């Protein structure tokens with residue numbers, strides 16, 4: 001099975017009501033499938049359409065489709081169900097732009113630079129949203145914005161934005177630009193290529209989103225509908241980030257009162273046909289390299305259309321190639337850059353006679369991340385930098401930049417936080433514990449913290465699979481996110497974690513969630529495993545303390561991880577350390593979690609762990625048994641699993657023997673054993689835990705993590721790295 005299946009349902013109608021139409025112009029509706037079907041490889045979904053007759057020509061035998069009502073066929077302006085798709089699930093809010101005018105004036109001749117700047121509003125005040133000076137407003141607040149109230153957006157005036165964009169910003173209650181927006185937007189308007197670095201959660205999305213919107217607004221009055229092509233392509237390393245970008249940009253575009261840019265997001269795991277249909281009408285295309293290349297290489301003029309983009313944006317650039325997208329990224333860039341002399345492009349598509357010349361000269365490239373190699377700027381300007389690359393991503397970034405066809409010799413390098421890598425409102429801590437105590441300490445930390453919403457990062461999918469039921473067994477509302485999950489389930493987890501920002505919820509994830517995800521009000525990030533590289537630590541920690549808010553990042557550190565963590569912290573805080581030289585500098589504080597309290601949680605954690613691990617151990621055992629039985633049958637032998645286990649028990653020695661024994665014990669637990677444990681755990685969870693301090697109880701979270709992480713003037717309590725003098729030890 002492959003692709004989306006379509007089902008036509010027939011209804012009798014009089015022939016005079018029928019309109020001949022083509023398949024893509026019909027109003028296809030998605031049919032919900034049972035969950036088990038979603039895992040079918042290559043099967044993206046089922047769509048159906050009503051009020052359509054299939055008519056066979058009596059002479060030629062050719063089939064055609066005739067709509068029996070005006071509603072069956074989607075109008076040419078793209079007003080179909082597919083065009084309304086966007087955001088985190090197939091049913092999410094409608095990002096569909098207003099219907100477009102039937103015709104537009106001729107396109108303006110292409111200019112090289114600078115791009116013309118839009119008109120500012122007179123006083124910077126925009127009707128249409130409430131007055132606010134908050135810079136911590138987020139897109140999540142958009143739903144609450146009431147039209148008809150005033151928001152003072154005069155701080156944006158120096159950027160000379162159009163009234164439409166000013167109105168859109170007012171609706172978002174974004175009263176002033178963030179530093180990266182203030183620095184990048186004028187450069188983009190002047191036609192420069194930009195490489196932008198700013199800490200996590202500092203508003204990089206709008207630093208490129210606003211110039212794209214301005215260009216769209218400027219162009220829309222001069223572009224003929226028939227000559228329409230996307231003006232921007234945004235490449236994202238992960239699917240989640242691509243959908244996040246769609247949501248953010250969609251929220252900005254939705255504030256434009258006149259015609260809005262249409263977004264198409266192309267990611268794997270969701271319907272290919274739907275995305276291809278959206279693409280036809282798109283002004284701004286967001287894509288992950290794999291799916292984007294799949295669509296470009298399938299032909300249909302997509303590569304040709306994308307050659308005309310005026311903005312190429314690479315978000316989280318230092319991650320793009322490390323996601324294994326090397327080949328696709330290269331193919332996409334080659335397609336964008338190829339100047340077609342006669343007929344074929346990379347995909348074998350025929351060039352359209354009406355195609356505008358390749359936009360190589362006018363296309364600007366905007367590259368962003370929170371973590372770039374410190375020596376990158378010098379490299380770019382041709383100076384050799386022999387220093388070590390502290391973030392370990394030099395090669396991939398250098399390679400990517402060498403492949404990008406910048407318009408200028410020297411792109412503008414904008415680093416708005418050269419000293420501090422981490423968000424300013426972030427406090428970092430570490431909990432030290434034994435290797436086998438991590439689950440227990442994680443539970444203790446989640447109970448002790450005042451925070452309600454936490455993201456737990458692990459280095460493996462297996463760990464996510466294990467920790468999620470462990471925490472669920474302890475009555476913590478826990479969701480999972482990893483790349484082994486079916487795409488819709490991934491988006492559902494993010495959506496459920498994001499949607500109710502007031503409830504207590506924990507998201508356990510691999511690094512697939514480390515970048516770009518902008519989920520409001522995450523109070524705590526926990527690194528269950530030490531991240532493999534410093535940039536991962538920065539991006540994971542950056543899921544909290546966003547948009548000027550406060551947050552905490554805590555590493556649960558086993559004995560074997562201490563030295564590596566010290567090195568990692570030294571890398572991340574290297575420049576801050578220089579800046580603070582001679583003064584006390586605590587970058588990461590030890591959280592002295594009271595061992596007495598932890599020991600009172602031990603029994604709960606032990607039971608929860610058995611209950612979480614037993615099903616997986618049983619499943620593994622079942623698979624092993626099946627395989628051995630099959631092999632025995634092939635050899636004409638009788639397989640007795642009990643006998644086999646007894647024999648092999650004696651053989652398991654050395655590394656992994658303990659784990660194997662534990663797995664076996666778990667797999668042998670009966671339903672009854674597990675039921676008894678569940679009852680015991682329930683009993684324990686119903687009781688409060690005495691913290692031993694003046695008869696205080698843990699249930700309400702008596703220990704304040706914030707207090708533990710507070711800077712103490714001259715004091716050494718809770719210090720992890722000590723003074724900066726020791727930083728390089």
Ligand SMILES: Nc1ncnc2c1ncn2[C@@H]1O[C@H](COP(=O)(O)OP(=O)(O)OP(=O)(O)O)[C@@H](O)[C@H]1O
Pocket residue numbers: 134135136137138139140173174175176177178181198199200201202203204205206369370515516517518542546547
């Ligand atoms: N000018 C502004 N005023 C107030 N809030 C803003 C402004 N610009 C963006 N934001 C908000 O800041 C939050 C973070 O923005 P964004 O996701 O663009 O950060 P980022 O720098 O791309 O982060 P990351 O590096 O983690 O991807 C978003 O919720 C966004 O709504």
